[in-house]
Amino acid sequence: MALVAVIVVTLITMVVGALGVRVARTPDDFLVAARAVPPLRNAAAISGEYLSAASFLGVAGLLLKDGLGMLWYPVGYAAGYLMLLLLVAAPLRRFGAYTIPDFAEGRLGAPRLRQVATIFVLVIGWFYLLPQLKGAGLTLEVLLGTPYWVGVAVLAVVVTSNIAAGGMKGVTFVQSVQYWIKLMAIATPAIVLIVITGGLHRQSLTTAAPPFFATTTTVKVQTSVAFVIEQPVTVQARGSVDGAKVDGPVTLTVGTHRVESGAELVFPAGSATPHAEGLRAQSGSSWVSPLVNAGHKSGHPLAATYSLIVATFLGTLGLPHILVRFYTNRNGRAARRTTVIVLGLLGVFYLFPAAFAVLARLRDPGLYVTGQTDSVVLVLPHALITNVWGEILGALVAAGAFAAFLSTSSGLLVSVAGAMAHDLLRGGVRTFRRCALLAGFIGLLAGLQVQRFDLNLLVGWCFAIAASTFCPLLVLGIWWRSLTWVGAIAGLVLGGVSSSAAIIMTMLGVGSSGWPSVLLGQPAIWTVPLAFVAMIVGSRLTPAQMPADLESKLLQLHLPEALRPVAPVAD
Amino acid sequence: MTVQPPARQRVVIRSAEVGPRRAGPPGPAFDEHSEYRDVLLHSLIRAQFGLTLGFIALTVGALISLPLVVSLLPWLARKHVFGLPFSLAVLGVAVYPVLVLIGLAYTRLAERTERHFLDLVDKL
Numbered sequence: 001m002a003l004v005a006v007i008v009v010t011l012i013t014m015v016v017g018a019l020g021v022r023v024a025r026t027p028d029d030f031l032v033a034a035r036a037v038p039p040l041r042n043a044a045a046i047s048g049e050y051l052s053a054a055s056f057l058g059v060a061g062l063l064l065k066d067g068l069g070m071l072w073y074p075v076g077y078a079a080g081y082l083m084l085l086l087l088v089a090a091p092l093r094r095f096g097a098y099t100i101p102d103f104a105e106g107r108l109g110a111p112r113l114r115q116v117a118t119i120f121v122l123v124i125g126w127f128y129l130l131p132q133l134k135g136a137g138l139t140l141e142v143l144l145g146t147p148y149w150v151g152v153a154v155l156a157v158v159v160t161s162n163i164a165a166g167g168m169k170g171v172t173f174v175q176s177v178q179y180w181i182k183l184m185a186i187a188t189p190a191i192v193l194i195v196i197t198g199g200l201h202r203q204s205l206t207t208a209a210p211p212f213f214a215t216t217t218t219v220k221v222q223t224s225v226a227f228v229i230e231q232p233v234t235v236q237a238r239g240s241v242d243g244a245k246v247d248g249p250v251t252l253t254v255g256t257h258r259v260e261s262g263a264e265l266v267f268p269a270g271s272a273t274p275h276a277e278g279l280r281a282q283s284g285s286s287w288v289s290p291l292v293n294a295g296h297k298s299g300h301p302l303a304a305t306y307s308l309i310v311a312t313f314l315g316t317l318g319l320p321h322i323l324v325r326f327y328t329n330r331n332g333r334a335a336r337r338t339t340v341i342v343l344g345l346l347g348v349f350y351l352f353p354a355a356f357a358v359l360a361r362l363r364d365p366g367l368y369v370t371g372q373t374d375s376v377v378l379v380l381p382h383a384l385i386t387n388v389w390g391e392i393l394g395a396l397v398a399a400g401a402f403a404a405f406l407s408t409s410s411g412l413l414v415s416v417a418g419a420m421a422h423d424l425l426r427g428g429v430r431t432f433r434r435c436a437l438l439a440g441f442i443g444l445l446a447g448l449q450v451q452r453f454d455l456n457l458l459v460g461w462c463f464a465i466a467a468s469t470f471c472p473l474l475v476l477g478i479w480w481r482s483l484t485w486v487g488a489i490a491g492l493v494l495g496g497v498s499s500s501a502a503i504i505m506t507m508l509g510v511g512s513s514g515w516p517s518v519l520l521g522q523p524a525i526w527t528v529p530l531a532f533v534a535m536i537v538g539s540r541l542t543p544a545q546m547p548a549d550l551e552s553k554l555l556q557l558h559l560p561e562a563l564r565p566v567a568p569v570a571d
Numbered sequence: 572m573t574v575q576p577p578a579r580q581r582v583v584i585r586s587a588e589v590g591p592r593r594a595g596p597p598g599p600a601f602d603e604h605s606e607y608r609d610v611l612l613h614s615l616i617r618a619q620f621g622l623t624l625g626f627i628a629l630t631v632g633a634l635i636s637l638p639l640v641v642s643l644l645p646w647l648a649r650k651h652v653f654g655l656p657f658s659l660a661v662l663g664v665a666v667y668p669v670l671v672l673i674g675l676a677y678t679r680l681a682e683r684t685e686r687h688f689l690d691l692v693d694k695l
Binding site: 068069071072075078079081082083085086087090285288289290291301302305306309333336337339340343344346347348350351354358479551554555558559560562563 | 608609612615616619620623626627630634635637638639641642645648649656657658659661662663664666667668670671673674675677678681682685688689692
């Protein structure tokens with residue numbers, strides 16, 4: 001049933017996308033659309049594109065794994081729109097830039113800056129594709145038992161061929177429907193599960209020792225896993241355990257045990273839940289702490305929390321696929337209003353993922369054993385409701401998850417392929433199609449490599465790079481008259497390279513504890529100030545490079561609509 | 572909704588009264604007075620930026636103090652609010668309406684700043 005739901009969502013998206021082929025291909029088409037798009041629909045479209053695999057699956061997974069401190073991720077994803085509203089929404093719309101490279105060149109007047117900005121659009125866009133592909137791989141793995149690469153390949157092929165064929169681009173209506181699908185797909189099971197299980201408030205959540213199995217629980221191992229036993233326990237096992245084929249009772253002694261894919265373990269009621277290698281078994285009081293890394297002994301929770309706040313609050317306004325959507329607002333005032341509605345729509349959505357994490361920890365902690373915490377939203381309805389309604393709710397979340405991957409990865413691929421075709425190669429529609437194919441292929445290859453990283457970790461890194469590059473470019477470009485293209489390039493390069501390097505080092509396993517793990521794993525706290533300082537110092541050293549028509553640029557950014565010519569100022 | 576602004580309103584130089592929104596097509600007033608143009612524009616940018624900074628301070632003050640408070644008072648995290656663990660009640664529920672309210676208040680004040688600016692331009 002879940003498979004049917006996924007196929008239906010995919011087909012609907014492709015058909016509507018195909019029908020919309022001729023709808024929108026250029027910025028002017030967006031403008032035409034803008035006259036007819038009311039703010040609520042536009043806001044739903046922005047939210048629909050924004051709520052990705054990380055929001056739909058990843059937030060609940062990360063909460064389950066690391067505790068309520070990870071609520072800072074969704075809070076930051078939403079608060080990012082408040083920062084966008086305060087700092088860039090209206091001026092950026094008034095400026096009439098269609099992409100970030102457009103803004104960079106339009107405001108500071110240097111083709112070289114445009115190219116540097118384009119490179120970071122590609123870096124951020126590709127990086128953001130990875131969690132979407134990982135989410136698809138994981139979803140099909142959980143639903144159908146296919147290997148990880150199958151889901152990655154399916155999503156990459158569907159989205160790439162769809163975009164190369166010309167669909168999806170700028171179809172505001174599809175994206176806005178995707179928001180409501182996603183909201184329904186996460187809210188319905190969350191509410192049903194809360195009602196059925198009798199609510200979320202349990203003292204055991206805040207006081208108890210690490211999680212245990214409340215009832216006799218069967219854990220199915222889909223991907224081979226090693227987990228750590230802290231109290232000896234006798235389980236009914238079937239499959240390959242510690243290298244031996246077994247079918248019957250097995251006593252797992254204290255230490256690490258390896259279980260191959262396909263095995264089933266039945267844990268007795270009341271036994272402590274073993275944790276997959278790499279997960280930390282947290283007591284209740286540590287799990288409910290509102291700090292990031294609260295369960296890590298040397299995780300420096302306060303610094304990690306603030307660094308995550310910097311990345312997510314400031315990263316949103318630098319995401320390349322979001323700015324395009326603001327172009328469909330009628331004017332600067334509408335851009336502000338749309339942003340406030342987005343804030344509300346995201347807030348409603350983010351009420352629900354936490355319910356899955358809390359219920360899974362209390363009722364079905366088996367995911368700690370397999371380590372596949374990112375799949376909690378997908379598996380919990382089946383696990384807690386064993387009749388046909390569990391199947392139906394499971395199908396609903398699967399459809400919502402695929403809607404999330406499809407909409408976000410389509411938006412990203414359009415941005416990436418558009419940046420390659422439009423900004424680097426200066427080609428037309430045919431170039432765009434070839435670039436879409438190439439970009440999708442590169443994404444596919446990279447997506448196969450990221451199976452072991454949490455969805456939100458990947459997305460959080462993406463935000464860190466965006467916050468360290470485009471955030472200072474947009475904020476200073478809008479509010480600081482003395483910015484020059486030389487300073488902008490200095491900041492983009494320094495912020496972008498330092499944050500990317502820190503993240504790549506973390507991915508390679510450098511600095512896994514203490515301060516290095518915080519400063520490299522959550523680099524925004526130092527790379528964002530670094531980028532700002534580089535832009536300011538670089539601009540101060542090159543005052544002669546300020547654009548000659550600075551005043552008219554500022555006018556274009558800040559003049560209210562009533563004083564403008566009827567059509568928005570185009571460059 | 573009456574939200575008291577923490578903002579400065581430097582744009583208002585001669586008059587504090589809020590006029591009606593300009594009706595009709597935009598006049599050429601702004602271009603004709605080009606000797607005032609840059610001064611006016613910079614006062615608008617300063618006023619808007621002041622507003623933005625004020626609201627960032629408000630947001631940051633509200634949200635960023637939370638980790639600090641909790642790390643100083645760790646027992647807070649084990650409390651329950653309306654039956655939910657403290658972290659969930661605050662970061663999972665309460666924070667979102669607060670963000671929307673901040674956004675609404677900012678939008679109102681930013682539009683008011685623009686209206687003041689238009690009045691000023693009209694008077695020239």
